[in-house]
Amino acid sequence: MSNMKTVYKHLDNDGNVFYIGCGSVSRAFNKISRTDKWKEKAKNGYTIEVVSIMPKQSARDLERKLIHEYGLENLVNGCNVWNEEEKKLYTNRKNLKKSVDMPITLYNEIKELADEKSISWNAMCRILLKDHLDFLEAQKVKK
DSSP: TTEEOOOEEOOTTSSOEEEEEEEEEHHHHOOOOOOHHHHHHTOOOOOEEEEEEEHHHHHHHHHHHHHHHOOGGOOOOSTTOOOOOHHHHHHHHHTTTTTTTOOHHHHHHHHHHHHHTTOOOOHHHHHHHHHHHHHOOOOOOOO
């Protein structure tokens, strides 16, 4: 059963989904290690809806699909649904975060670009992040 994962939703008291998750059954019910945004949404109570229990990769795929259906901008999810390549890029971006912040207006611009190109938000972020990292590398070479 350890290879099986649970896909779940957290809904606020109005029935709005605010989090999509994938993990052990106990993780769905766990309040520990949640973000401040999650805690803020859940502070007045929430409901847990188990969507499915399935093999790990299928569960990850379903989690990703649901996040895209609900829209990351409507959820308090972090970046935990990325593959290994995406995680490396995210780690690089996280390291840059001290000097580069991504305000919501930039997020919306990226979303619009992604929609125009009919690609996912994550794919557009990867493209832009790679361009940004290339730019920073070129700046180091100039110095």
